[in-house]
Amino acid sequence: MSSASNTSRRAFWAVLTAPAAWITLFFVVPLSVIWAYSFGRTLGLTEVAVTGTLDNYVRVFDPVYLLIFAKSLVFAGVTTAVCLVIGFPYALAMTFASDRGKILLLLGIMLPFWTNLLVRTYALMAVMRTEGYINDMFGLFGFGPVEMLHTNFAVIVGLVYVHLPFIILPLYSTLDRMDRSLIEASLDLGAGHIATIFKVIVPIAKPGILSAIMLTFIPALGSYLTPDLLGGPDSQMIASVIERQFKRANDWPFGAALSFMLMYLTLLAMGLRAIQDRRAARARPQGDA
């Protein structure tokens, strides 16, 4: 961005020292400790000896835990897919709205987004309880009460509810940057709106859509609160298992190994996104030529 050669060192250090020290001491060090613990074993209640053992990682591949990882991936995947289906038309409407409409639609998703996660989850609990509003409505039509809370279904609904803004915002920013003359051309040449969406808008916006998918998938994968409050005993995700190792089971090294497996999955997803972005950036000049 700028040349450093002629800048004064004083300004540089004045700007860099505090954030660099903070991030090292309060972020890099704690994570490194967890990483080291993942190669250790428990001695006492909270005492850990870092022995360099790989036992904890071997235990992660125990079928019980593999199943939970698989389930978490499925939950996050289904959530992302549902969010995409619900969110894409919303983002589309937002892109082509008037200035005023854009602000209103943006506000429409931002207010829930800014509302406390716990409050939103609690609100859903009230709706889905056996004696909740939905079952009340079912009652009017003569259905028996349906157990919805504490099921996998409730977890998916909760994750979609919480993560919808995560997909709409990046989708909107991609669609908003798009060259509208291409859409107009498609419509002028006789394509219908649906055909235009799938044959013109989606291919052009593909890198942005993939990016939006990752931005939804990553936080959904590490969810703790939603499965904890809305899920039943068989809808646990990785985060709940990690929490148990640290708070109740007191097996910190194993919890640390699980945390780092989750971290690696997250970083893998981020890496895929970065590769996608780079490929898209490389493809663009060729496409124009």
Added chain:
Amino acid sequence: MATASKPLDSKPGPLEYSRRWPLRLWVGAVILFLYLPLASLVVFSFNDSRRTIRWEGFTLDWYGTMWNDSALIDAFTNSLTIAFISMLFSVVLGALTAIALWRFRFPGKGLFDGAVTLPIVVPEICMGVAMLVFFGQIVPWPRDLVWPFDLGAIIIAHITFSFPFVAVVVRARLASFNREMEEAARDLGASELRALWDVLLPHVRPALISGGLLAFTLSLDDFVITFFTSGPNTVTFPVKIYSMVRFSVTPEVNAASTVLMLITIALTAIGMKLQGRDLAQGH
């Protein structure tokens, strides 16, 4: 925009997707899905019944119960204190991070950039347990300090996950900065730091405000990381609500949730207003 000048009852133009009924219906359904649970939560905080489902009449009793619940009020005070201190630190650290990354080229820049981006993407649970171990084993935070110093561990954790967000907001704003302004200040004899302070700071002020409000809300909103750093005497509002939700569902939880929602909405409104005024003032 051209669309604004058209009469409302005209047929929608080819690109006016937002005025086509299938999309309108869809958007309406999404809004209902997002707001209905929250709206019913608010409505039933005024319900004169312990059973939270049927409407029995209007009352403010639950807000009274909440007001007299000293544990809840303490948790609330803690949350606001933490959010305020975290906001101040996050704005400073976030602005410094953004300026460092925007203005200077230095060895290890990529590493620094990665380190300050990581807190945004790391799963909350991982950061939570890291903080639990750090403040439990490595640097034990004294439990019996006088308020608000007993909140130190939580505040530090909150600053750590908030300031990278502020940095992102400030960096976006810096991208539109005209470097010639700073050069002009330097030509007129200002030192490097002086030029940054006098010319750059006014430019990024809207970003500092929205970044600060973001940091405040992130701190007020956080449950997972706080859950792992808080002790029995350092309970925050979300952690308190969590234990209430877990052990007993009463309309008092609805009242507490409504208060939290109102604060967030008020903060957002203030933020938007301030930003709007700042933008109107000559940008």
